[in-house]
Amino acid sequence: xxxxxxxxxxxxxxxxxxxxxxxxxxxxxxxxxxxxxxxxxxxxxxxxxxxxxxxxxxxxxxxxxxxxxxxxxxxxxxxxxxxxxxxxxxxxxxxxxxxxxxxxxxxxxxxxxxxxxxxxxxxxxxxxxxxxxxxxxxxxxxxxxxxxxxxxxxxxxxxxxxxxxxxxxxxxxxxxxxxxxxxxxxxxxxxxxxxxxxxxxxxxxxxxxxxxxxxxxxxxxxxxxxxxxxxxxxxxxxxxxxxxxxxxxxxxxxxxx
Amino acid sequence: xxxxxxxxxxxxxxxxxxxxxxxxxxxxxxxxxxxxxxxxxxxxxxxxxxxxxxxxxxxxxxxxxxxxxxxxxxxxxxxxxxxxxxxxxxxxxxxxxxxxxxxxxxxxxxxxxxxxxxxxxxxxxxxxxxxxxxxxxxxxxxxxxxxxxxxxxxxxxxxxxxxxxxxxxxxxxxxxxxxxxxxxxxxxxxxxxxxxxxxxxxxxxxxxxxxxxxxxxxxxxxxxxxxxxxxxxxxxxxxxxxxxxxxxxxxxxxxxxxxxxxxxxxxxxxxxxxxxxxxxxxxxxxxxxxxxxxxxxxxxxxxxxxxxxxxxxxxxxxxxxxxxx
Numbered sequence: 094x095x096x097x098x099x100x101x102x103x104x105x106x107x108x109x110x111x112x113x114x115x116x117x118x119x120x121x122x123x124x125x126x127x128x129x130x131x132x133x134x135x136x137x138x139x140x141x142x143x144x145x146x147x148x149x150x151x152x153x154x155x156x157x158x159x160x161x162x163x164x165x166x167x168x169x170x171x172x173x174x175x176x177x178x179x180x181x182x183x184x185x186x187x188x189x190x191x192x193x194x195x196x197x198x199x200x201x202x203x204x205x206x207x208x209x210x211x212x213x214x215x216x217x218x219x220x221x222x223x224x225x226x227x228x229x230x231x232x233x234x235x236x237x238x239x240x241x242x243x244x245x246x247x248x249x250x251x252x253x254x255x256x257x258x259x260x261x262x263x264x265x266x267x268x269x270x271x272x273x274x275x276x277x278x279x280x281x282x283x284x285x286x287x288x289x290x291x292x293x294x295x296x297x298x299x300x301x302x303x304x305x306x307x308x309x310x311x312x313x314x315x316x317x318x319x320x321x322x323x324x325x326x327x328x329x330x331x332x333x334x335x336x337x338x339x340x341x342x343x344x345x346x347x348x349x350x
Numbered sequence: 351x352x353x354x355x356x357x358x359x360x361x362x363x364x365x366x367x368x369x370x371x372x373x374x375x376x377x378x379x380x381x382x383x384x385x386x387x388x389x390x391x392x393x394x395x396x397x398x399x400x401x402x403x404x405x406x407x408x409x410x411x412x413x414x415x416x417x418x419x420x421x422x423x424x425x426x427x428x429x430x431x432x433x434x435x436x437x438x439x440x441x442x443x444x445x446x447x448x449x450x451x452x453x454x455x456x457x458x459x460x461x462x463x464x465x466x467x468x469x470x471x472x473x474x475x476x477x478x479x480x481x482x483x484x485x486x487x488x489x490x491x492x493x494x495x496x497x498x499x500x501x502x503x504x505x506x507x508x509x510x511x512x513x514x515x516x517x518x519x520x521x522x523x524x525x526x527x528x529x530x531x532x533x534x535x536x537x538x539x540x541x542x543x544x545x546x547x548x549x550x551x552x553x554x555x556x557x558x559x560x561x562x563x564x565x566x567x568x569x570x571x572x573x574x575x576x577x578x579x580x581x582x583x584x585x586x587x588x589x590x591x592x593x594x595x596x597x598x599x600x601x602x603x604x605x606x607x608x609x610x611x612x613x614x615x616x617x618x619x620x621x622x623x624x625x626x627x628x629x630x631x632x633x634x635x636x637x638x639x640x641x642x643x644x645x646x647x648x649x650x651x652x653x654x655x656x657x658x659x660x661x662x663x664x665x666x667x668x669x670x671x672x673x674x675x
Contacts, residue, residue, distance in 0.1 A: 147571050171574030178568050184433045185564050185619045195562055199574035203555055206354045206622070251573065 096159050097122045098255040098287040099144060099174065104153035108139050115312030116153070123254065123285040126278065128298035128319070130291075131308035132332060137291045138179060138259050140308065144289065145176040145257050157255075171199035175253040179260055181244050183232050190228035192243055193219055196250030211250075218249035221276060223269065237264035245273060249280075256280070258290035262297075274301045299323045299345045307331050357623040360616075364630035368415065371637040375411040376403050378641055380648040409539045413598055414640045414654070415633035416542035417533070418605050420595040422613075422632025423549055425606030426624055427588035430564045431581060432492050438607035439592040442499030442585075445601035446506025447476025448593060449529060452600070453513040456525050462537060465528070466597050473593035476502055481585065495585075531602030531655025533640050545594035549587055550629055556580060557622040564619065602655040604662025605632050611669050 097120040106114035113136025121127055129137050142148045144155055146162030155162045157173040165173075175196075193215040194207050201207065207215075219225055222242040227235075235243065241264045248256065256277060262270045278301050280286040292298045298305055299319045306316040309331065315322065325338040328347060335350035376388045383391075383399040391403040424439035432441070440446070451472025455465040484498040510529065517525055528535065536542075553560075559580055562570035571577045595602070609632040610624065617623050636654065639661065643652040 142568070145572060147568055166574075167571060167576050168574035171572065176568075176572040178566070178572070181569075182433075182566060184435055185429075185614070187565075187619055191618070191620070192565075195565065195569075195573060198558060198562060201558070203558075 098158065099289070100156040100159075101144070102154045102156065104143070104155060105151040106136060106140050106143050106148075107151040108136055112151070112312040113308065113310060114140050114314055117314050119306065119316065121255070121287045121289060123287055124281050125304070126281050126288040126290075126302040127316075128290055128292045128302040128305045129308065130293075130295060130298060130305055130328075130331065132310055135308040135310035137308055141257050141259050141289065141291055142176070142178075145174055146170050147176065168199050171251065171253070173253060174255040174257055175248045175251040177244055177248050177256070177258045177261055179263065181240055187232050188228065189219065189224060189230045189232060189235070189243055190215060192232055193246045193250050196247040196252070199251065214252070215246070215250045218246040219243075221249060222246045223272065238266060238269060241265055242269065242273070245276075249276075254285070255287040256289070258288070260291050260293065262292070262294075270297070277301075295323050295328050296344065296346045357617075357620075360623060361626055361630065364627055364634070368630050368634045368637075371634040371641075372411055372415070375414070375637050375641045376407050378645055379407065380645070410533055410536060410640065411637050412539035413536035413542055414533050414637045416539060416546045417536075417595040417599045417602060418609075418636025419546045419629040419633035420542060420549065420591045421602065421606035421636075422609040422628040423546070423553065423625060424588040424591040424595070425632075426610040426613075426621070426628045427553065427560075427584050427591075428606075429610060430560045430621065431584045431588065432496055433564060433566070434492070434496070435611070436607075437496075438604075439588065439595075440503065440601060440603070440606070441496070442480050442589065443476040443502035443506055444473050444589050444592040445596050446503040446510070447479075448473040448596040449510045449601060450506050450513075451475075452528050453510050453517075453525055456521055456528065457513055457517055459521075462535070465535075466537065470593055470597040472506075473589070473596055476506060477586075477589040477593070527653045528600040530653040531600040531658070532653035533599050533636075533643075534651060534653075535600065536598050542594050542598045545591060546629065546633075549591045549594075550626065552583075552587055553625055554622075556583070557620075557625055560584070560621040560625075561619070564621075600653075600655065602636065602658055604658045604666070605636055608662045608666050608669075609635060611666070615669065 100120040101117050104114060104117040105112060129140065131137050139148065143150050146155060146157065149163065157165065157170060162170055194211060197207055197211045219228065222245050224239065224242055224246060232240065245261065261273055265273060274297060277288055281288050302319055304316060305319050305322050306314060307327065308314055323345065325336050325347065329336045336347045337350050339346045339348065377383050377385060381402060383403060387399045388403055391400040421439050428437040428439055428441060429435055448469040451468035452465050455468040480499050480502050484495040514525060559575045562573050562575050563577065563580060567577050610628045613624055613627045613631050617627055639657045640654045643654045643657045646652060
């Protein structure tokens with residue numbers, strides 16, 4: 094078995110002096126899919142940006158490909174993992190294709206311009222998220238869902254072996270939610286991509302992930318295979334609201350009581 | 351899609367514009383010089399108009415081009431640094447600091463060199479003040495940087511107003527011209543030209559990283575940009591470029607705000623093209639504006655800053671009104 098794509102060692106994450114993740118050991122190997130679940134403010138996004146090396150942990154370490162991600166030059170880190178943030182703000186105009194092409198940055202030398210091959214990768218990524226034919230559109234004319242799919246296309250253009258997704262489904266309608274999750278699931282299945290994503294729907298987490306990491310917001314974390322951990326009992330405690338579990342054709346569904 | 355050929359084509363056209371603006375600046379004035387005579391003077395042939403062209407108009411045009419280029423470059427960089435299309439080179443108080451230094455020097459009757467020296471010292475002082483205050487707790491966010499800069503600029507503005515109000519009438523005119531920006535006070539044109547060449551050379555290798563920074567600090571970091579280091583470098587570079595220009599010609603307004611916008615409208619927001627194109631366009635615009643300032647009510651000269659503002663305000667309002675495309 095090859096070394097994990099990402100590994101945390103006794104990771105401690107704090108937000109505003111409050112400990113949200115206490116001594117977490119987590120390893121994600123190629124092809125694995127992990128969902129992060131928890132209430133609002135439980136530290137899901139903070140944990141994810143810490144995993145991406147964008148934020149310093151309070152203690153412990155995050156290893157990308159076996160190297161401490163804080164000691165790694167940013168460009169090398171960008172070749173190891175791609176990170177999707179929750180918010181996209183665009184103070185300046187830009188076309189859809191130019192935006193998707195920014196994903197190629199870590200692959201280009203200082204004086205390189207994007208080649209036709211880079212453009213082809215970007216076009217394929219746009220096609221994969223259903224934005225084909227919109228290459229020349231200005232980004233501020235896009236709808237929220239289209240902007241989100243463009244951010245995902247930029248991530249695909251980056252072509253890193255590990256995807257860290259913060260609420261990849263926000264702004265997306267139902268068909269695009271499923272399309273995006275299928276897309277990343279097939280990247281994991283066919284290309285051996287690792288996947289860690291913050292999700293709000295435990296049913297989708299159960300359907301599209303192998304493991305789940307629950308954040309309780311007070312530093313406690315719990316992880317395990319989705320079948321074992323995503324149950325009405327644990328989720329009711331996690332969200333602080335009673336949930337009932339239904340099953341249909343192997344898919345789980347949770348409804349509030 | 352960003353394309354190198356297109357970039358070169360645009361830069362060549364703008365270079366031609368720059369050459370044309372120089373041609374006009376050398377020919378036009380209270381004494382008209384024919385194109386052939388200008389050429390003869392530039393080629394070193396002694397002639398009637400040689401002194402006017404080489405001693406008076408060329409240094410002034412060169413200084414104007416350098417200042418315009420520096421301001422446009424600094425403006426483009428500040429807009430990326432603050433991720434705010436309304437930022438200009440003066441927003442962080444650099445010109446305010448230089449103004450305090452220059453006003454003080456004029457007030458106590460220092461010669462030109464002293465005015466330049468104190469203006470530059472004032473610009474550096476404002477720069478380090480903003481840098482230190484904004485960086486205080488290590489957060490160094492855009493909002494904090496912007497607010498600190500605006501407050502320092504306001505403080506400098508108050509000091510300038512204080513000195514203007516106690517200045518004797520004989521010195522008031524010189525002080526006002528300095529504040530409005532005036533190329534007649536420019537000394538040697540080599541320091542700003544050198545500063546422009548160095549600033550552009552230092553900025554260009556980071557142009558693609560600036561593209562990412564404009565899209566967001568976290569996104570840029572995630573895509574492999576050493577964001578904090580880059581932002582410090584951009585702050586220092588833009589501030590020093592502004593200081594070099596302000597020291598040479600006073601605080602000429604609107605070039606640094608409007609030119610990057612105009613260029614962006616024509617070329618898009620790729621900094622690899624935007625930065626050099628802004629330098630060429632800003633330089634040309636200031637040379638043309640200064641030529642106009644020398645000739646509109648010749649033999650009397652207007653401060654060029656008045657003309658750039660008079661041209662800049664309507665252009666900017668026009669751009670603003672058509673912004674949501």
